[in-house]
Amino acid sequence: MSVEALIDDLVSANHILYEQGVVDGFGHVSARHETNPARFLLARSMAPALVAAEDIMEFDLEANPIDPRGRRTYLERFIHSEIYRTRPDVHAIVHSHSPSLIPFGVTGTPLRPIFHMTGFLGGAAPIFEIREAGGPKTDMLIRTRELGAALARTVGPASFALMRGHGSVAVGRSLKQVVFRAIYAEVNARLQSEAMRLGDITFLNDDEAANASLANDNQLDRPWELWIRGIRSRARRSSPAQ
Numbered sequence: 001m002s003v004e005a006l007i008d009d010l011v012s013a014n015h016i017l018y019e020q021g022v023v024d025g026f027g028h029v030s031a032r033h034e035t036n037p038a039r040f041l042l043a044r045s046m047a048p049a050l051v052a053a054e055d056i057m058e059f060d061l062e063a064n065p066i067d068p069r070g071r072r073t074y075l076e077r078f079i080h081s082e083i084y085r086t087r088p089d090v091h092a093i094v095h096s097h098s099p100s101l102i103p104f105g106v107t108g109t110p111l112r113p114i115f116h117m118t119g120f121l122g123g124a125a126p127i128f129e130i131r132e133a134g135g136p137k138t139d140m141l142i143r144t145r146e147l148g149a150a151l152a153r154t155v156g157p158a159s160f161a162l163m164r165g166h167g168s169v170a171v172g173r174s175l176k177q178v179v180f181r182a183i184y185a186e187v188n189a190r191l192q193s194e195a196m197r198l199g200d201i202t203f204l205n206d207d208e209a210a211n212a213s214l215a216n217d218n219q220l221d222r223p224w225e226l227w228i229r230g231i232r233s234r235a236r237r238s239s240p241a242q
Helices: 003-019 077-086 099-107 116-121 130-134 145-155 175-198 206-217 221-238
Strands: 028-032 039-043 056-060 092-096 160-163 167-172
Touching: 003 028, 003 039, 003 056, 003 092, 003 175, 003 221, 028 077, 028 175, 039 077, 056 077, 077 092, 077 145, 077 167, 092 175, 099 160, 099 167, 099 175, 116 175, 116 206, 130 145, 145 160, 145 167, 167 175, 175 221
Parallel strands: none
Antiparallel strands: 028 039, 028 092, 039 056, 092 167, 160 167
């Protein structure tokens, strides 16, 4: 894939995540550079739904912008830089404040895979506690390399992690995979909350989760094409009549 094609997919990922209710005016998605693994691509500080190709910036693994040109950067770009630094297998990251997930980060109720679309959650999503790394007086934001590194340690080898009182982070081998994970983690949280009202839950076991995750990874083009069609349809509807 060319860098230009990767940028196009990154723009689409921003729009899809907004369309699917994972991000709103806040949140961000990044991709590791196609030819230089020590760099990553991330939009300038702005609402994801408004991101265009010219808004995509390049960063090094210390979260420094390569060619800032006066553009503001996300305060929490260290989420991306530190995970890329510690996880060479990760090529895309989503950070969001996806609302249905927040309760699982503050109650201690484990977020576990309730259906086959979320096998990537494994046994349970780890929870990042910022007080352990930053003390009791942070603003909850990952605004330093040290906090980013602490978050990366919590994520460890997992595909998804919660951030207490803040949101979540999904990682993946591609933009298609990480967008899938961010969207379906939110769906899982809604379903799990509803199921908890009804009674005891039979979650996926480890083998079921691993096998379901592998099966879904072989079908990522199907939902991606649907989501792309959705954002293009919305763009056509919002364009002024010719």
